[in-house]
Amino acid sequence: MPPEINLRVLPRTVQQETVDKLRLAIFSGMFEPGSRLVESHLCAELGISRPSLREALRSLQAERLIDIVPNRGPSIPALTLEEMTAIYEVRELLELEAVGRCSKRISKDQLHELEKSLSAFEEAASSNDSLARVKTAADFYSIILANCGNPILEEMHRGLVARISFFRARSMSLKGRAQSSLAEMREIFEAIAAGDEKAARKASKKHIAKAKAAAKRSMESGS
Amino acid sequence: MPPEINLRVLPRTVQQETVDKLRLAIFSGMFEPGSRLVESHLCAELGISRPSLREALRSLQAERLIDIVPNRGPSIPALTLEEMTAIYEVRELLELEAVGRCSKRISKDQLHELEKSLSAFEEAASSNDSLARVKTAADFYSIILANCGNPILEEMHRGLVARISFFRARSMSLKGRAQSSLAEMREIFEAIAAGDEKAARKASKKHIAKAKAAAKRSMESGS
DNA sequence: GATTGAAAGAATGTCAGACAATTGGGTTGA
DNA sequence: TCAACCCAATTGTCTGACATTCTTTCAATC
Numbered sequence: 001m002p003p004e005i006n007l008r009v010l011p012r013t014v015q016q017e018t019v020d021k022l023r024l025a026i027f028s029g030m031f032e033p034g035s036r037l038v039e040s041h042l043c044a045e046l047g048i049s050r051p052s053l054r055e056a057l058r059s060l061q062a063e064r065l066i067d068i069v070p071n072r073g074p075s076i077p078a079l080t081l082e083e084m085t086a087i088y089e090v091r092e093l094l095e096l097e098a099v100g101r102c103s104k105r106i107s108k109d110q111l112h113e114l115e116k117s118l119s120a121f122e123e124a125a126s127s128n129d130s131l132a133r134v135k136t137a138a139d140f141y142s143i144i145l146a147n148c149g150n151p152i153l154e155e156m157h158r159g160l161v162a163r164i165s166f167f168r169a170r171s172m173s174l175k176g177r178a179q180s181s182l183a184e185m186r187e188i189f190e191a192i193a194a195g196d197e198k199a200a201r202k203a204s205k206k207h208i209a210k211a212k213a214a215a216k217r218s219m220e221s222g223s
Numbered sequence: 224m225p226p227e228i229n230l231r232v233l234p235r236t237v238q239q240e241t242v243d244k245l246r247l248a249i250f251s252g253m254f255e256p257g258s259r260l261v262e263s264h265l266c267a268e269l270g271i272s273r274p275s276l277r278e279a280l281r282s283l284q285a286e287r288l289i290d291i292v293p294n295r296g297p298s299i300p301a302l303t304l305e306e307m308t309a310i311y312e313v314r315e316l317l318e319l320e321a322v323g324r325c326s327k328r329i330s331k332d333q334l335h336e337l338e339k340s341l342s343a344f345e346e347a348a349s350s351n352d353s354l355a356r357v358k359t360a361a362d363f364y365s366i367i368l369a370n371c372g373n374p375i376l377e378e379m380h381r382g383l384v385a386r387i388s389f390f391r392a393r394s395m396s397l398k399g400r401a402q403s404s405l406a407e408m409r410e411i412f413e414a415i416a417a418g419d420e421k422a423a424r425k426a427s428k429k430h431i432a433k434a435k436a437a438a439k440r441s442m443e444s445g446s
Numbered sequence: 447g448a449t450t451g452a453a454a455g456a457a458t459g460t461c462a463g464a465c466a467a468t469t470g471g472g473t474t475g476a
Numbered sequence: 477t478c479a480a481c482c483c484a485a486t487t488g489t490c491t492g493a494c495a496t497t498c499t500t501t502c503a504a505t506c
Contacts, residue, residue, distance in 0.1 A: 010293055011294060011468090011488095012293075013293050013487095013488065014488075014489070015489095016293075038456090038458095039457075039458070040456090048489085049490045050491095051277070051489070054274070054278055054459095055278055056281075058238070058279075058282045059281045059284065060285075061285075062281070062282045062283075062285030063285050069233070070234045070458085070497090071234060071459075071496075071498065072457090072458080073457065073458060073498095083375070089373055089375070090317075090375045090376050090379060093317070093320055093376075094313075094316070097316055150309045150312055150313065151309055152312070152313045152383075153309070153312070153313050156313060156379060156383075234459095234497090236458095238459085238460090261485090261486070263487095271460085271461090272460065272461045272462070273461090273462090274460070274461075275459085275461080277487095277488090293488080294468045294487060295468090295469070295486085296488095
Protein backbone atom coordinates (compact mmCIF):
# COMPACT_ATOMS: atom_id res chain seq x y z
CA MET A 1 0.00 0.00 0.00
CA PRO A 2 1.41 3.39 -0.91
CA PRO A 3 1.89 5.92 1.85
CA GLU A 4 -1.16 7.99 2.54
CA ILE A 5 -1.13 11.11 0.50
CA ASN A 6 -3.81 13.69 0.69
CA LEU A 7 -4.56 14.30 -2.91
CA ARG A 8 -7.55 16.43 -2.20
CA VAL A 9 -6.88 20.05 -2.87
CA LEU A 10 -9.14 22.05 -0.66
CA PRO A 11 -11.05 24.45 -2.88
CA ARG A 12 -10.57 28.02 -1.89
CA THR A 13 -13.84 29.71 -1.19
CA VAL A 14 -14.67 33.35 -1.53
CA GLN A 15 -14.88 33.74 2.19
CA GLN A 16 -11.42 32.25 2.71
CA GLU A 17 -9.91 34.45 0.08
CA THR A 18 -11.59 37.40 1.69
CA VAL A 19 -10.35 36.55 5.16
CA ASP A 20 -6.83 36.22 3.81
CA LYS A 21 -6.97 39.46 1.91
CA LEU A 22 -8.35 41.40 4.83
CA ARG A 23 -5.92 39.83 7.24
CA LEU A 24 -3.06 40.78 5.00
CA ALA A 25 -4.41 44.29 4.67
CA ILE A 26 -4.59 44.59 8.44
CA PHE A 27 -1.08 43.19 8.87
CA SER A 28 0.40 45.62 6.43
CA GLY A 29 -1.13 48.48 8.37
CA MET A 30 -3.51 49.50 5.63
CA PHE A 31 -6.13 50.47 8.20
CA GLU A 32 -5.57 52.85 11.06
CA PRO A 33 -6.44 51.50 14.51
CA GLY A 34 -9.89 52.68 15.39
CA SER A 35 -10.97 53.21 11.80
CA ARG A 36 -14.25 51.72 10.70
CA LEU A 37 -14.77 49.23 7.95
CA VAL A 38 -17.88 49.93 5.91
CA GLU A 39 -19.39 46.79 4.48
CA SER A 40 -20.61 48.28 1.24
CA HIS A 41 -17.20 49.78 0.53
CA LEU A 42 -15.39 46.54 1.19
CA CYS A 43 -17.85 44.62 -0.96
CA ALA A 44 -17.24 46.94 -3.86
CA GLU A 45 -13.51 46.90 -3.28
CA LEU A 46 -13.31 43.12 -3.11
CA GLY A 47 -15.99 42.45 -5.67
CA ILE A 48 -18.02 40.16 -3.44
CA SER A 49 -21.50 40.05 -1.96
CA ARG A 50 -22.43 41.25 1.48
CA PRO A 51 -23.18 37.81 2.96
CA SER A 52 -19.75 36.53 1.95
CA LEU A 53 -18.08 39.59 3.35
CA ARG A 54 -19.98 39.34 6.59
CA GLU A 55 -18.91 35.74 7.06
CA ALA A 56 -15.31 36.78 6.57
CA LEU A 57 -15.73 39.60 9.06
CA ARG A 58 -17.11 37.21 11.66
CA SER A 59 -14.02 35.05 11.27
CA LEU A 60 -11.76 38.02 11.78
CA GLN A 61 -13.80 39.11 14.75
CA ALA A 62 -13.37 35.73 16.40
CA GLU A 63 -9.63 36.03 15.79
CA ARG A 64 -9.80 39.40 17.52
CA LEU A 65 -8.40 41.11 14.46
CA ILE A 66 -11.42 43.38 14.21
CA ASP A 67 -14.11 44.59 16.57
CA ILE A 68 -17.76 44.41 15.66
CA VAL A 69 -20.20 46.45 17.73
CA PRO A 70 -23.87 45.72 17.06
CA ASN A 71 -25.45 48.37 14.85
CA ARG A 72 -22.13 50.10 14.42
CA GLY A 73 -20.30 47.50 12.44
CA PRO A 74 -16.70 46.44 12.16
CA SER A 75 -13.65 48.50 13.05
CA ILE A 76 -9.94 48.05 13.64
CA PRO A 77 -9.22 47.62 17.35
CA ALA A 78 -7.37 50.48 18.98
CA LEU A 79 -5.28 48.66 21.54
CA THR A 80 -4.71 50.31 24.85
CA LEU A 81 -1.35 50.19 26.52
CA GLU A 82 -2.74 47.77 29.06
CA GLU A 83 -3.92 45.39 26.39
CA MET A 84 -0.64 45.55 24.57
CA THR A 85 1.21 44.83 27.78
CA ALA A 86 -1.03 41.87 28.48
CA ILE A 87 -0.48 40.52 24.99
CA TYR A 88 3.27 40.82 25.28
CA GLU A 89 3.21 39.02 28.59
CA VAL A 90 1.38 36.05 27.15
CA ARG A 91 3.48 36.15 24.04
CA GLU A 92 6.55 35.86 26.19
CA LEU A 93 5.09 32.91 28.02
CA LEU A 94 4.32 31.07 24.81
CA GLU A 95 7.41 32.07 22.95
CA LEU A 96 9.91 31.14 25.62
CA GLU A 97 8.34 27.74 25.83
CA ALA A 98 8.45 27.35 22.07
CA VAL A 99 12.02 28.49 21.73
CA GLY A 100 13.09 26.20 24.52
CA ARG A 101 11.41 23.20 22.99
CA CYS A 102 12.67 24.07 19.57
CA SER A 103 16.26 24.17 20.77
CA LYS A 104 15.99 20.57 21.90
CA ARG A 105 14.21 19.04 18.98
CA ILE A 106 14.88 20.92 15.77
CA SER A 107 16.34 18.88 12.91
CA LYS A 108 19.51 19.72 11.04
CA ASP A 109 17.44 20.44 8.01
CA GLN A 110 15.12 22.85 9.73
CA LEU A 111 18.02 24.47 11.50
CA HIS A 112 19.44 25.22 8.12
CA GLU A 113 16.15 26.76 7.06
CA LEU A 114 16.25 28.87 10.17
CA GLU A 115 19.73 30.05 9.31
CA LYS A 116 18.60 30.96 5.83
CA SER A 117 15.69 32.96 7.15
CA LEU A 118 18.06 34.77 9.48
CA SER A 119 20.18 35.70 6.50
CA ALA A 120 17.11 36.91 4.70
CA PHE A 121 16.27 39.14 7.63
CA GLU A 122 19.85 40.37 7.74
CA GLU A 123 19.51 41.51 4.17
CA ALA A 124 16.15 43.13 4.80
CA ALA A 125 17.43 44.82 7.93
CA SER A 126 20.03 46.73 5.99
CA SER A 127 17.57 47.74 3.31
CA ASN A 128 14.85 50.33 3.51
CA ASP A 129 12.01 47.96 2.82
CA SER A 130 10.27 47.81 6.17
CA LEU A 131 7.63 45.44 4.84
CA ALA A 132 10.37 42.97 3.93
CA ARG A 133 11.77 43.31 7.43
CA VAL A 134 8.48 42.41 8.99
CA LYS A 135 7.99 39.51 6.65
CA THR A 136 11.42 37.96 7.06
CA ALA A 137 11.31 38.40 10.80
CA ALA A 138 7.96 36.66 10.83
CA ASP A 139 9.43 33.81 8.79
CA PHE A 140 12.19 33.35 11.32
CA TYR A 141 9.70 32.99 14.10
CA SER A 142 7.33 30.80 12.21
CA ILE A 143 10.12 28.29 11.63
CA ILE A 144 10.85 28.22 15.34
CA LEU A 145 7.22 27.80 16.23
CA ALA A 146 6.77 25.10 13.59
CA ASN A 147 9.54 23.14 15.27
CA CYS A 148 8.43 23.42 18.86
CA GLY A 149 6.54 20.17 18.58
CA ASN A 150 3.20 21.57 19.61
CA PRO A 151 0.84 22.79 16.89
CA ILE A 152 -1.51 24.37 19.41
CA LEU A 153 1.28 26.46 20.84
CA GLU A 154 2.17 27.46 17.31
CA GLU A 155 -1.39 28.40 16.49
CA MET A 156 -1.94 30.45 19.61
CA HIS A 157 1.30 32.29 19.19
CA ARG A 158 0.41 33.16 15.63
CA GLY A 159 -2.99 34.46 16.67
CA LEU A 160 -1.48 36.55 19.40
CA VAL A 161 1.25 38.09 17.30
CA ALA A 162 -1.30 38.92 14.63
CA ARG A 163 -3.07 41.20 17.04
CA ILE A 164 -0.04 43.39 17.53
CA SER A 165 1.13 43.31 13.93
CA PHE A 166 0.32 46.95 13.47
CA PHE A 167 2.73 48.16 16.10
CA ARG A 168 5.33 45.58 15.21
CA ALA A 169 5.29 46.90 11.67
CA ARG A 170 5.63 50.43 12.96
CA SER A 171 8.45 49.60 15.31
CA MET A 172 10.36 47.79 12.57
CA SER A 173 10.75 51.08 10.78
CA LEU A 174 12.10 52.72 13.90
CA LYS A 175 15.64 53.90 13.57
CA GLY A 176 18.07 51.24 14.65
CA ARG A 177 15.42 48.73 15.64
CA ALA A 178 16.08 46.37 12.75
CA GLN A 179 19.81 46.14 13.46
CA SER A 180 19.16 45.64 17.12
CA SER A 181 16.62 42.95 16.29
CA LEU A 182 19.11 41.23 14.08
CA ALA A 183 21.63 40.93 16.88
CA GLU A 184 18.99 39.55 19.22
CA MET A 185 17.74 37.05 16.68
CA ARG A 186 21.23 35.88 15.93
CA GLU A 187 21.72 35.23 19.59
CA ILE A 188 18.55 33.17 19.65
CA PHE A 189 19.68 31.26 16.62
CA GLU A 190 23.07 30.48 18.10
CA ALA A 191 21.48 29.16 21.25
CA ILE A 192 19.10 26.97 19.31
CA ALA A 193 21.89 25.71 17.10
CA ALA A 194 23.85 24.80 20.21
CA GLY A 195 20.82 23.06 21.66
CA ASP A 196 21.12 25.23 24.74
CA GLU A 197 17.58 25.57 25.99
CA LYS A 198 18.36 27.90 28.84
CA ALA A 199 20.34 30.29 26.68
CA ALA A 200 17.67 30.19 24.02
CA ARG A 201 15.00 31.17 26.50
CA LYS A 202 17.15 33.91 27.90
CA ALA A 203 17.96 35.36 24.50
CA SER A 204 14.34 35.18 23.52
CA LYS A 205 13.27 36.94 26.66
CA LYS A 206 15.63 39.76 25.98
CA HIS A 207 14.39 40.04 22.43
CA ILE A 208 10.76 40.25 23.48
CA ALA A 209 11.50 42.85 26.11
CA LYS A 210 13.17 45.05 23.53
CA ALA A 211 10.47 44.44 20.96
CA LYS A 212 7.87 45.38 23.50
CA ALA A 213 9.66 48.58 24.39
CA ALA A 214 9.96 49.46 20.73
CA ALA A 215 6.30 48.72 20.07
CA LYS A 216 5.36 50.83 23.04
CA ARG A 217 7.39 53.73 21.75
CA SER A 218 5.89 53.49 18.30
CA MET A 219 2.46 53.29 19.86
CA GLU A 220 2.89 56.43 21.87
CA SER A 221 4.35 58.41 19.04
CA GLY A 222 2.13 56.96 16.38
CA SER A 223 -1.19 58.39 17.46
CA MET B 224 -16.82 65.42 35.47
CA PRO B 225 -18.52 62.25 36.67
CA PRO B 226 -16.66 58.98 36.36
CA GLU B 227 -17.10 57.31 33.03
CA ILE B 228 -19.97 54.93 33.09
CA ASN B 229 -20.87 52.80 30.15
CA LEU B 230 -24.60 53.15 30.00
CA ARG B 231 -24.85 51.54 26.62
CA VAL B 232 -26.42 48.15 26.78
CA LEU B 233 -25.10 46.19 23.88
CA PRO B 234 -28.05 44.83 21.95
CA ARG B 235 -27.92 41.11 21.49
CA THR B 236 -28.06 40.15 17.89
CA VAL B 237 -29.36 36.97 16.38
CA GLN B 238 -25.88 35.87 15.47
CA GLN B 239 -24.63 36.34 19.03
CA GLU B 240 -27.52 34.44 20.47
CA THR B 241 -26.87 31.71 17.97
CA VAL B 242 -23.18 31.48 18.76
CA ASP B 243 -23.99 31.25 22.45
CA LYS B 244 -26.63 28.60 21.95
CA LEU B 245 -24.43 26.47 19.74
CA ARG B 246 -21.44 26.88 22.01
CA LEU B 247 -23.51 25.75 24.95
CA ALA B 248 -24.81 22.81 22.96
CA ILE B 249 -21.26 21.80 22.11
CA PHE B 250 -20.11 22.19 25.72
CA SER B 251 -22.87 20.05 27.05
CA GLY B 252 -21.87 17.30 24.66
CA MET B 253 -25.03 17.47 22.60
CA PHE B 254 -23.08 16.64 19.45
CA GLU B 255 -20.82 13.67 19.02
CA PRO B 256 -17.28 14.44 17.90
CA GLY B 257 -17.10 13.96 14.17
CA SER B 258 -20.80 14.47 13.61
CA ARG B 259 -21.89 16.87 10.94
CA LEU B 260 -24.02 19.93 11.40
CA VAL B 261 -26.49 20.45 8.61
CA GLU B 262 -27.28 24.09 8.04
CA SER B 263 -30.90 23.66 7.10
CA HIS B 264 -31.59 21.57 10.18
CA LEU B 265 -29.94 24.07 12.49
CA CYS B 266 -31.84 26.92 10.87
CA ALA B 267 -35.13 25.18 11.45
CA GLU B 268 -34.14 24.20 14.97
CA LEU B 269 -33.06 27.70 15.91
CA GLY B 270 -35.65 29.52 13.88
CA ILE B 271 -33.19 31.73 12.05
CA SER B 272 -32.14 32.35 8.49
CA ARG B 273 -29.22 30.72 6.76
CA PRO B 274 -27.06 33.84 6.47
CA SER B 275 -27.32 34.46 10.20
CA LEU B 276 -26.53 30.85 10.97
CA ARG B 277 -23.55 30.85 8.66
CA GLU B 278 -22.13 33.92 10.35
CA ALA B 279 -22.42 32.18 13.68
CA LEU B 280 -20.74 29.09 12.29
CA ARG B 281 -17.83 31.15 11.02
CA SER B 282 -17.34 32.54 14.50
CA LEU B 283 -17.29 29.08 15.98
CA GLN B 284 -14.92 27.90 13.31
CA ALA B 285 -12.47 30.67 14.13
CA GLU B 286 -12.70 29.62 17.77
CA ARG B 287 -11.86 26.08 16.64
CA LEU B 288 -15.06 24.78 18.15
CA ILE B 289 -16.18 23.40 14.81
CA ASP B 290 -14.51 22.40 11.59
CA ILE B 291 -15.76 23.63 8.24
CA VAL B 292 -14.54 21.85 5.13
CA PRO B 293 -15.43 23.54 1.86
CA ASN B 294 -18.36 21.87 0.17
CA ARG B 295 -18.82 19.54 3.09
CA GLY B 296 -19.89 21.99 5.70
CA PRO B 297 -19.49 22.18 9.45
CA SER B 298 -18.78 19.31 11.80
CA ILE B 299 -17.68 18.73 15.37
CA PRO B 300 -13.92 18.21 15.54
CA ALA B 301 -12.80 14.71 16.45
CA LEU B 302 -9.68 15.41 18.42
CA THR B 303 -6.80 13.03 18.08
CA LEU B 304 -4.78 11.99 21.08
CA GLU B 305 -1.90 14.11 19.81
CA GLU B 306 -4.07 17.21 19.60
CA MET B 307 -5.47 16.62 23.02
CA THR B 308 -2.00 16.20 24.44
CA ALA B 309 -0.87 19.40 22.76
CA ILE B 310 -3.86 21.27 24.15
CA TYR B 311 -3.22 20.04 27.66
CA GLU B 312 0.41 21.08 27.43
CA VAL B 313 -0.49 24.63 26.51
CA ARG B 314 -3.27 24.67 29.03
CA GLU B 315 -0.77 23.77 31.70
CA LEU B 316 1.52 26.54 30.59
CA LEU B 317 -1.24 29.14 30.77
CA GLU B 318 -2.90 27.83 33.85
CA LEU B 319 0.18 27.56 36.00
CA GLU B 320 1.02 31.12 35.15
CA ALA B 321 -2.51 32.25 35.94
CA VAL B 322 -2.69 30.39 39.22
CA GLY B 323 0.68 31.72 40.26
CA ARG B 324 -0.30 35.29 39.50
CA CYS B 325 -3.65 34.87 41.12
CA SER B 326 -2.10 33.67 44.35
CA LYS B 327 -0.19 36.92 44.65
CA ARG B 328 -2.86 39.42 43.74
CA ILE B 329 -6.33 38.12 44.53
CA SER B 330 -8.40 40.28 46.86
CA LYS B 331 -10.05 39.10 50.05
CA ASP B 332 -13.38 39.53 48.41
CA GLN B 333 -12.57 37.44 45.38
CA LEU B 334 -10.91 34.86 47.55
CA HIS B 335 -14.17 34.50 49.32
CA GLU B 336 -15.94 34.04 46.01
CA LEU B 337 -13.44 31.37 45.16
CA GLU B 338 -14.14 29.60 48.40
CA LYS B 339 -17.85 29.72 47.71
CA SER B 340 -17.39 28.23 44.29
CA LEU B 341 -15.29 25.48 45.80
CA SER B 342 -18.14 24.70 48.16
CA ALA B 343 -20.52 24.65 45.24
CA PHE B 344 -18.32 22.14 43.50
CA GLU B 345 -18.10 20.08 46.66
CA GLU B 346 -21.85 19.83 46.69
CA ALA B 347 -22.01 18.95 43.02
CA ALA B 348 -19.24 16.40 43.40
CA SER B 349 -21.25 14.37 45.82
CA SER B 350 -24.36 14.55 43.68
CA ASN B 351 -25.08 12.70 40.50
CA ASP B 352 -25.55 15.78 38.35
CA SER B 353 -22.48 15.65 36.16
CA LEU B 354 -23.50 18.80 34.31
CA ALA B 355 -23.47 20.66 37.61
CA ARG B 356 -20.02 19.29 38.32
CA VAL B 357 -18.69 20.61 35.06
CA LYS B 358 -20.32 23.96 35.59
CA THR B 359 -19.16 24.52 39.15
CA ALA B 360 -15.65 23.36 38.33
CA ALA B 361 -15.60 25.82 35.44
CA ASP B 362 -16.74 28.59 37.80
CA PHE B 363 -13.86 27.85 40.12
CA TYR B 364 -11.38 28.22 37.33
CA SER B 365 -12.96 31.26 35.82
CA ILE B 366 -12.60 33.08 39.12
CA ILE B 367 -8.92 32.23 39.23
CA LEU B 368 -8.40 33.32 35.65
CA ALA B 369 -10.35 36.51 36.22
CA ASN B 370 -7.95 37.37 39.00
CA CYS B 371 -4.67 36.64 37.28
CA GLY B 372 -4.41 40.25 36.17
CA ASN B 373 -4.11 39.48 32.50
CA PRO B 374 -7.31 39.44 30.43
CA ILE B 375 -5.52 37.99 27.42
CA LEU B 376 -4.32 35.06 29.44
CA GLU B 377 -7.86 34.60 30.67
CA GLU B 378 -9.29 34.74 27.19
CA MET B 379 -6.83 32.27 25.71
CA HIS B 380 -7.30 29.84 28.53
CA ARG B 381 -11.05 29.97 28.08
CA GLY B 382 -10.73 29.33 24.37
CA LEU B 383 -8.43 26.42 24.95
CA VAL B 384 -10.51 24.75 27.60
CA ALA B 385 -13.58 25.12 25.42
CA ARG B 386 -12.00 22.88 22.85
CA ILE B 387 -11.71 19.98 25.23
CA SER B 388 -15.01 20.52 26.97
CA PHE B 389 -16.42 17.35 25.53
CA PHE B 390 -13.89 15.09 27.15
CA ARG B 391 -13.82 17.09 30.33
CA ALA B 392 -17.55 16.58 30.62
CA ARG B 393 -17.10 12.88 30.00
CA SER B 394 -14.32 12.51 32.50
CA MET B 395 -16.29 14.32 35.17
CA SER B 396 -18.77 11.49 35.18
CA LEU B 397 -15.97 8.97 35.61
CA LYS B 398 -16.17 7.07 38.86
CA GLY B 399 -14.20 8.78 41.58
CA ARG B 400 -12.96 11.60 39.36
CA ALA B 401 -15.11 14.27 40.97
CA GLN B 402 -13.95 13.46 44.48
CA SER B 403 -10.37 13.35 43.36
CA SER B 404 -10.82 16.66 41.60
CA LEU B 405 -12.26 18.15 44.71
CA ALA B 406 -9.20 17.26 46.74
CA GLU B 407 -6.91 18.72 44.11
CA MET B 408 -8.91 21.91 43.82
CA ARG B 409 -8.95 22.34 47.55
CA GLU B 410 -5.21 22.10 47.55
CA ILE B 411 -5.04 24.81 44.91
CA PHE B 412 -7.38 26.98 46.89
CA GLU B 413 -5.38 26.59 50.07
CA ALA B 414 -2.19 27.58 48.29
CA ILE B 415 -3.84 30.64 46.77
CA ALA B 416 -5.35 31.62 50.10
CA ALA B 417 -1.90 31.37 51.66
CA GLY B 418 -0.44 33.46 48.85
CA ASP B 419 2.05 30.69 48.18
CA GLU B 420 2.76 30.94 44.50
CA LYS B 421 5.04 27.96 44.27
CA ALA B 422 2.63 25.67 46.06
CA ALA B 423 -0.23 26.95 43.94
CA ARG B 424 1.63 26.15 40.76
CA LYS B 425 2.57 22.76 42.02
CA ALA B 426 -0.94 21.87 43.07
CA SER B 427 -2.28 23.12 39.79
CA LYS B 428 0.22 21.05 37.86
CA LYS B 429 -0.83 17.96 39.67
CA HIS B 430 -4.47 18.71 39.02
CA ILE B 431 -3.94 19.17 35.32
CA ALA B 432 -1.92 15.98 35.04
CA LYS B 433 -4.73 14.03 36.62
CA ALA B 434 -7.39 15.77 34.59
CA LYS B 435 -5.46 14.98 31.46
CA ALA B 436 -5.15 11.34 32.37
CA ALA B 437 -8.87 11.17 33.08
CA ALA B 438 -9.74 12.89 29.82
CA LYS B 439 -7.49 10.51 27.99
CA ARG B 440 -9.17 7.53 29.56
CA SER B 441 -12.63 8.81 28.74
CA MET B 442 -11.48 9.52 25.22
CA GLU B 443 -10.23 6.02 24.64
CA SER B 444 -13.26 4.37 26.11
CA GLY B 445 -15.76 6.84 24.72
CA SER B 446 -15.43 6.10 21.05
C1' DG C 447 -23.12 81.81 20.34
C1' DA C 448 -23.91 77.56 22.26
C1' DT C 449 -27.03 73.94 23.03
C1' DT C 450 -30.89 71.26 22.01
C1' DG C 451 -33.91 68.86 18.85
C1' DA C 452 -35.56 66.95 14.77
C1' DA C 453 -35.16 65.08 10.33
C1' DA C 454 -32.63 63.21 6.48
C1' DG C 455 -29.15 60.11 5.09
C1' DA C 456 -26.16 56.20 5.70
C1' DA C 457 -25.05 51.74 7.51
C1' DT C 458 -26.19 47.58 9.78
C1' DG C 459 -29.09 43.31 11.09
C1' DT C 460 -31.91 40.06 9.16
C1' DC C 461 -34.59 37.60 6.07
C1' DA C 462 -36.36 35.13 1.71
C1' DG C 463 -35.42 33.07 -2.40
C1' DA C 464 -32.67 31.41 -6.00
C1' DC C 465 -29.14 28.67 -8.55
C1' DA C 466 -24.75 26.47 -9.72
C1' DA C 467 -21.26 23.29 -7.96
C1' DT C 468 -20.02 19.61 -5.12
C1' DT C 469 -20.67 15.59 -2.34
C1' DG C 470 -22.42 11.06 -0.82
C1' DG C 471 -24.90 7.19 -1.58
C1' DG C 472 -27.42 4.04 -3.97
C1' DT C 473 -28.45 1.66 -8.27
C1' DT C 474 -27.21 -0.50 -12.29
C1' DG C 475 -24.39 -3.11 -15.13
C1' DA C 476 -20.32 -5.86 -16.07
C1' DT D 477 -17.58 -8.19 -6.17
C1' DC D 478 -16.48 -4.11 -8.14
C1' DA D 479 -16.86 -0.26 -11.12
C1' DA D 480 -19.29 3.50 -13.35
C1' DC D 481 -23.11 6.32 -13.26
C1' DC D 482 -26.87 9.00 -11.71
C1' DC D 483 -29.69 11.53 -8.33
C1' DA D 484 -30.94 13.62 -4.05
C1' DA D 485 -29.01 16.40 -0.47
C1' DT D 486 -26.07 20.01 0.86
C1' DT D 487 -23.14 23.81 0.49
C1' DG D 488 -21.30 28.31 -1.64
C1' DT D 489 -22.74 32.45 -3.35
C1' DC D 490 -25.50 36.14 -5.06
C1' DT D 491 -29.45 39.49 -5.44
C1' DG D 492 -32.75 42.16 -3.43
C1' DA D 493 -35.39 43.80 0.16
C1' DC D 494 -36.76 46.11 4.54
C1' DA D 495 -36.84 47.42 9.43
C1' DT D 496 -33.83 49.28 12.89
C1' DT D 497 -30.25 51.91 14.46
C1' DC D 498 -26.51 55.26 14.12
C1' DT D 499 -24.69 59.88 12.28
C1' DT D 500 -24.74 64.11 10.72
C1' DT D 501 -26.75 68.16 9.26
C1' DC D 502 -29.53 71.96 9.97
C1' DA D 503 -32.68 74.69 12.12
C1' DA D 504 -34.87 76.44 16.32
C1' DT D 505 -34.45 77.90 20.96
C1' DC D 506 -32.41 79.70 25.08
